[in-house]
Amino acid sequence: NKKKPFAGTNTSENEVLFSIGTIFRIQNIGKLKDINNKVWFINLTLEDDNENEAHMQELMASTMAKISARPTVGSIADVLRNMGECQKAQKYYEIALKNIPSNDINNIARITTYIGDCKTEDHLALNKYMDALNKLEEQSPELNRIFVAQLYDKIGVVNFKLSNYTEALIHHEIAMAIYKNESLEEGVYCFALTYYNIGRVHDKLDDKQNAVKYLRKSIDLFLESSLSEKSDSAIVYSELGRIYSSLKDYDKSLQYLKEALDINNKSPYLTKKSLIARNYYDIGVVLYEKNTEDEKALEAFQNAITIYGKISPIDREMLAKLHDNMAMIYCREKKWIRACQAYTKSCEYRFGDKC
Template sequence: MAYRDQGMADAEFKKIERCPGGLISFNNFLSTSLDKVVSMHFAREALSNPKAVGILFKMTIGPTASSAPFAKIPSQESCFGESEKEVLFSMHTVFRLGGIEKMEDGLWQVNLTLVDNAADPRLQQLTAYMRQQVTGSTGWHQLAKVLLKTGNYRDAEEIYQTLIEQAKSNNAEKDLPHLYSQLACLKNRKGPYHEALELYQKSLDIRRKSLPENHPELATTYNNIRLVHDKMGEYSKALDFYQKDLDISLKFLSPTHPDLAAIYSNIGSVHDKIGKYSKALEFHEKCFKVSLKSLSPTHPNVAGFHSNIGMVFENIGEFSKAHQSYTKSLEIYRGSLFENHPTLAYTYNRVGELHESMEEPEKALEYYDKGLKIQEKCLSFSHPNLATTIYNMGSIKTTEGECQKALDLHNRGLKIREKSFLANHPDIARSYHAMASVQEKMGEHSKALSCAEQAVRISENSLGDEHPHVQLYRNTLNRLWKNV
C-alpha cells in the first residue's frame, strides 16, 4: 500500500467522482510514501488554497502487477529523508479508480489500484483504440490528428494547410487524399460546410483514379460526404451516399465491426430528421446490437449512439426514455472528453431541448447556457451549432414572455444559419417560424405572416408534405391569414 498527497482543482476532482472504475494516469514521475501519516501531512497543506481539494490517494499494488514500473527508493537516496519510505512510479503509470471516502479535516481519500498493462483487457482495448486513432506517417500528422480529436481546430487547420502545401510542392499526390479528408473533417465540425464538401470531393476524385468503385476507402469518403449533406439538410442526398457506404461496408467488414454500428446509427438519425421515427428506431437498434459486441460500454462512440436514440425518443414524446439516453451519454462524455469539448456542448444542448419539451424552462436554460459558453470558446462565430443554442434560448424567452429578447435571439440565429446553410435548409425554416410566433404575440401580424410564409415555402422544398414540421408551419400560416 502506498500513499500520495495532492491538491486538486474542484472541477478536476468532480471528474474523478463521476468516473468510478475508470482509469487515471499521472503525467510525471510519481513519488509516493508507504507512510500514510507523512502523506496526510502534505495533503492538509493543500487546504490552504480555497479553490483546491485536499486529496490522499491510497494506492493498492497487487501481487500480479509485474509489468507496472515502480521501485522502492532506499532511504539514503530519497529526497525526503529516512522517514519518507518512498516508492517511485514511472511516468504515465495507470491506476483504476475505486471508491472515494470523506476523511477528517475536509480531506478526501481516493482509492486506486495499480493496473497491470499486460493483464488488464480493458486497458489493452483502450490502448489499441488510442493507437489506432492517433496514427500518422509523421509526428506532424499525428499532432494534427490529436488536435482535431481534442477540438483544437485552429491549430489543427494550420498544420493541415502546411502539410497540403508541402505535398503539392513535393509532387506527393498520394498523400493528398488523406490530408484533404482530414481538413474536410475539421470543416465539417467547425464550418463552413460547403468547404468540407469541396475538400471531400477533391479527396474522392484523386482516390477514384487508382481504386475500384467498391473499395473500402471510397466507402469511407462516401460516408463523410453523407455527413455533410446531412448537416446541410439535404437528406435525400445523405441517404443515397449512406446506401453506397453500407453496400461496400457489408462486403468488407465483419458483422460486429464498430464502423458498421456507426453507419446504422447515422442512417437512423437521418430517418429521425425526416420524421420516419419507427425506421429510425429500427436502425438505432441494429447499431446497439453491433456496438455492444465490439466496443466498451464507456466508449465515446457509444455515448453518441445513446444521444442519437435519445433524440428519437424525445421526438415521439417518450421523455423518460430520452432522459435516460441523454444522461448515459453525458456520463460517458464527461469521463472521456475535455470540459470544453464541442461534443459536450452539443449534448448539453440536447438535454436542454428535452427539458424544454418537458416544460422545465429553468433547467433548459441552465443546459443551454453551459453549451453556449463552450461553443463561444471553440467554434467559429458562424457555426450552425451556435445558432441552434441561440435558437433554443430564444424559445425559452418566448415561453417566459420576453418577446423582444426572444426576437433578437432568433434574428441572430437566423443570420448565422443563412451564412452556414443553403437557402432551403430546414433549420432556416425553423428560425422563420419561431420569429413568426414571436411577432404574432407582439401583434406584428404582417411581419409574422411574411416569416410564416418563408417557413412553409422552405420546409415544403426540403422536408416534403408529410413531415410534422411542415404541418405545424402551415397551421401557423393559416391562423395568421384568418387573423389578418
C-alpha cells in the same frame, strides 16, 4: 504520483510543480477582476477514478500508435486535427500534400480528405471529399475499399448538414454496402457509425420506423465496442430520444435522453460539454411537452444555460431558445414577472443592445 499530484517548490516565487503524467479535468476558465483585467484562472480537478483512468490509458495508447518514432509533417497534422486545431492542422496537411509523389494517389486522396475534415464550411469540405473520391476511383489501381467507404460516409454527412437528405442516404448506403462486401465483422466501429447516419437520415425523411430500426442496430454495436467508442453511443441515444419525443412517447424519450446524459457526464473529454448542454435542453423540452413536471423542465433548461454560457464561442441562438422555453413555462404557471425577465434575456441574446 497520484497521492501527491503537485507540490509547492518555492513560496517566494509562488511556483507549483506537477507530477509527470498527472491528468486534470478543466472545470472552468475565467478572468479575475483585477485592475488590468488580464489575469485568468483555471479550475482543475484531479482525475483519479478507474473509469477515467481507463479512458486516458486508451487515449494515450491510441495517440502513441499514431505517432511514429520519427514524427512526420502528416502525423503532426493528425495530432492537431484530433485536438481540434483544424486551421493549424490544415497548414501541415497542405505542406505534406506538396511532398507526396504525383503517382501516390492513395496518399494524395488521404491527405485531401483530411484537409476536407478541417474545413469549417460544408460546401468546401464536400468539394475536398469529392476530389479525393474521384482521384481514388479514376486513378488508383489498388483501391483501399474501406477508405472509399469512409469517404462515402463523410460525403453523406455533409449532404445531411446541407439538408440534401436523399443524396445523404444514397452515400451512406453505398458505404454500408462496401463494408459488407469487404467481409468486415459487424462489430467494428464503422458499422455502428454508418447505421447511425442512415437512421438519422430516415428520421429527416419522416420514416420513423426505419430510423428507429437503424439507430437501435447502431446502439447494439456501440455497446459491443471498445471503451472510448462506447461513449459515442450517446449521440445515438440522443437521436432516439428526440424521435420518440416527436412521436409523443415522452417516457421512452426521457429514458434515452437520460442514458445519453449519463454517458456524456462520465466522459473525460471536454468536447462532450456541448453535448451535455444539448442533452439538458432536449430533456427540458420533453418535460415541457409532457406538461406534468414543469419544475424539472426549468431545472434542465437552467443546467443547459449554465453549460452553454461557459462554451466559447457562445451559442446566442440556443441561449435565446432556452430562455424562451423557460418563459413559456412561467406563463403556464402564471408567473408573469419571471416570464417577462426570461423573454427579456432571450431578446438580449438575439438582438443585443437593440433589444
